Amino acid sequence: MTGEDEHEKTAPVITHPLSPGERPTLKTISRITGLAIATVSRALSDAPDISVETKRRVRECADHIGYQPNRAGQRLRTGKTHVVSLLMPTEPDIMSHTAQLISSIAEGLQGTAYHLVVTPYAPNEDLMRPLRHMIGTGSADAVILNQTMPEDPRVAYLMERGFPFATHGRTIWADQHAWFDFDNRRFAELGIAALARRGRRHVLIVAPPLDQLYGQDILEGITKACQIHGMTPIWLKSATSDSASKVIETAVSAALKESPEIDAILCASPMSAITAIDAAERSGRVIGRDFDAFAKEATPLLTRFRREALTLHEDVAKAGKALARAVIQAIEQLQAAPLQGMDVPYYEDPLDLSRSQS
Amino acid sequence: MTGEDEHEKTAPVITHPLSPGERPTLKTISRITGLAIATVSRALSDAPDISVETKRRVRECADHIGYQPNRAGQRLRTGKTHVVSLLMPTEPDIMSHTAQLISSIAEGLQGTAYHLVVTPYAPNEDLMRPLRHMIGTGSADAVILNQTMPEDPRVAYLMERGFPFATHGRTIWADQHAWFDFDNRRFAELGIAALARRGRRHVLIVAPPLDQLYGQDILEGITKACQIHGMTPIWLKSATSDSASKVIETAVSAALKESPEIDAILCASPMSAITAIDAAERSGRVIGRDFDAFAKEATPLLTRFRREALTLHEDVAKAGKALARAVIQAIEQLQAAPLQGMDVPYYEDPLDLSRSQS
DNA sequence: ATGAAGCACTAAAACGTTTTAGATGGAGTG
């Protein structure tokens, strides 16, 4: 009876007897509601053996005083860090859409209990070291790898240890882990098709690095599409799409001299496209007249500069969001199957666009 | 006697009686060395009342078993999070050097006890909300703000609360807090001087947003330099360097029609330069012949595309490293004065470069 | 009446660290 009276007294007039600067804890709620700390904790985590009425009261009180669980306490007790680590090669001195990827992963994590910490590593350094260190010190609950090779040893290591992770880019074990990727085969097919539709026949390929799966995908896509459309691919020697611009420039110039029949260029990255187009024009050819160019790009950079260039867009923000979802699912293991996704990039013909807008 | 004997016995033969998968803790070291946990802790933190010999023994043991302090434990006890939060507007669908900034801040934090967590916020949202949330939940020891306005309310708030922070970009309170910035006044002066040296007289300014201090700096620099070099600035109306490309394009076209005497363009960002040069060429002018362009850029993007464009380079990696240092100093308050730095960007004349290399 | 079962709650321990307030023992001092 008196117990019920006390409840009646404290419940409506929630005055909190805590000094203003103090961060509220479970103990605070316990003091206010008169319940044990354990009860408060279990009420907030919706345990089955707490009455509905108690849960309501506790939650109300928690909302009222603005309770936020202390992560350090949780972390110490549960061993969970609430951290997702993005393992990325140190960013080179070049513009990229990596920031958008980071930003969108972090956004996707917003509202969950997880934070994104960025862990760069020197590209020439032992790939395994940062990963081992991260796992060894237990500084994250999961990893996102953003540049994976087909047989990436890190992926093998993570799978073996059963450590939650997701990759940006598939591997040969793609069916066994969470990943997100763009459909690079389709990029290649769309590119070759678009160039063929314009009557081009001899396409210079500024190839992607072949040690990564997306590179192999593009390779396959191009080969197949060239057969279908009767195109002849000329592979750029001694440079890939991520070579330094001078290397690409030299290689493109040499290729154009050697194979004057080239009337199209396909590039696996926007930056290499910029260089390649420039080199072609320096060799006296005019884009749109003497040749067409098709490039993969994540943002409207190239088209802004050369409307004549054909580009295939990738939705980087979508990739980030998907990776965030995937990695959380990997941590919580909601489902047996890892979350995977492939986004089909889209192609807009800039000639059509400029025609309709002007 | 027996106590000393035990020391003699345990010290040399360091066998660690811990199950292999277990992460070593202070308790582990305590067990191995026979010292109390408190002693081990104080030895590792180099407390004055621990003997030199004991410190040596403890450190040796710690190294041997690969002890790494449990951050959650430290965090709970000390209230320090060991987290630096980078508060950044969500990255738009555009290539940028932001990733390099993030990467280099994180690199600068490597080796310290701090991690970088990325906290994006919607640009249209209340600026204070994410900051308040961060401080309210105590989820970081310090913040880095990467786009500050001259009278940024966040900076005022942080100074008032005495919360450690550093900014990328100065404010009107620049003498009171840690910051790093590029010398944008100098960018403007160098640009105007370079254009004047080429005999140009009427320069179209694709102005930076004036609500940020770097914009005001550029404005001042241009005004002063134009006076000195006898140049006439024509300010682009209805668009700034971070407007959408279509807006910039329209505005540039209109300006060129209205002021045909324009023979130079100065742009506050590489992306706006790409658009502006394109628009000028669509109006029938040829870069290098009819006009010159000067742009601020962090990476060799623009010059790769249009060698004729003059650009001023910024060392983004240096900024990141400096911010990391500054924020750590702000946390540890090693010195009374906040760490500040201004980097002078450098200018290379691409005409000289192409002349000497080809 | 007795025991079992179930409901709603709680006390206490544990995670790993740092810090406070001593404890211990030997050396120096009166």
Add this chain to the structure above:
DNA sequence: CACTCCATCTAAAACGTTTTAGTGCTTCAT
């Protein structure tokens, strides 16, 4: 001999959370 002093070490508490193993109490079947 009693004392202070000092150097070195330690026990215990605390940070906030979750979880284990209960405790009371009621109800219900026997």
